[in-house]
Amino acid sequence: xxxxxxxxxxxxxxxxxxxxxxxxxxxxxxxxxxxxxxxxxxxxxxxxxxxxxxxxxxxxxxxxxxxxxxxxxxxxxxxxxxxxxxxxxxxxxxxxxxxxxxxxxxxxxxxxxxxxxxxxxxxxxxxxxxxxxxxxxxxxxxxxxxxxxxxxxxxxxxxxxxxxxxxxxxxxxxxxxxxxxxxxxxxxxxx
Numbered sequence: 001x002x003x004x005x006x007x008x009x010x011x012x013x014x015x016x017x018x019x020x021x022x023x024x025x026x027x028x029x030x031x032x033x034x035x036x037x038x039x040x041x042x043x044x045x046x047x048x049x050x051x052x053x054x055x056x057x058x059x060x061x062x063x064x065x066x067x068x069x070x071x072x073x074x075x076x077x078x079x080x081x082x083x084x085x086x087x088x089x090x091x092x093x094x095x096x097x098x099x100x101x102x103x104x105x106x107x108x109x110x111x112x113x114x115x116x117x118x119x120x121x122x123x124x125x126x127x128x129x130x131x132x133x134x135x136x137x138x139x140x141x142x143x144x145x146x147x148x149x150x151x152x153x154x155x156x157x158x159x160x161x162x163x164x165x166x167x168x169x170x171x172x173x174x175x176x177x178x179x180x181x182x183x184x185x186x187x188x189x190x191x
Contacts, residue, residue, distance in 0.1 A: 009035050016045070024048070048125040052094040053082035053172050055113065055180045056105055056135035061187065062153040064105050064135055069148070078162065079173045081105075085128065095130030101142040103151045108134025113179040118172060129176045131183060156184055 014031035021027075025048035033040035056064035063080070070077045081102040085094040092110050099105050113129040143149060154162070162168050163177055 011035070014040070019044070044122060046123045046125075048123055049087070050085040050091070050125050051082060051118070051127040051172070052085050052091050052098055052130055053080050053127060053176045054095045054099045054130050054132055055080055055176050056099050056103070056107060056132045057156070058135050058153055062155050063159045064099070064103055065152050065154060065159065066102055067150040067152065077170055078168050079170045080176055082127075082172070091128035092130055095128070095132065099132055099135070100139055101144075102147070102149050104137045104139045104141045105132075105135045105151075106138045107132035107136075113176070113183070116172065116175045127172050127175070129172075129179050131180060 011032040012035055014033060016028045016030040019027045019029050025046050028045045028047050029042045030045045031040060031042050054064075058064065065078055066081050067076055067078050069075070081099045082095075083098040083102070085091055089097075092112055096107065096110055099107065110130055110132045113131045115126050115128050117123070118125060118127050141149065141151075159168070160177065160181075163174060168174065168177075
């Protein structure tokens, strides 16, 4: 293990400019200057809205999963429900909204499990991970124009087995399962 105590320098942020604007995010050129070396350059940053992903636990200890076609990988993906947080929207409220819209499930209680940065090398947004307990199907799904979502519930341990076997590959879903693991261990111990 390297015992070097040298800390990296915090670069000084300068001006930014929009390089490209899309429906989903903006691509920015952001100027940074190294405080010691005095060198500067422009870095590419994806300016995206925050996201929310939902671990929805049913009363009989199953997780709500969604299967949808993902254009980035040109394939289907098993995931937990989630989506974009509207500007000014509370992450927990956004999680409850996305859960209901994508799956028709609503829950008895909800709380924030944690936050992760999807790719801090090039993205500036945060993904909020929400736990919804007592999730039951109560309403119809309300998909966005381009969504088609299959919904399935699976026992929690089976979801973890899917993740370990590579059937769940979405990195943010895996983050959610990681943050939920201590909660699940407590629930199993209490049964």
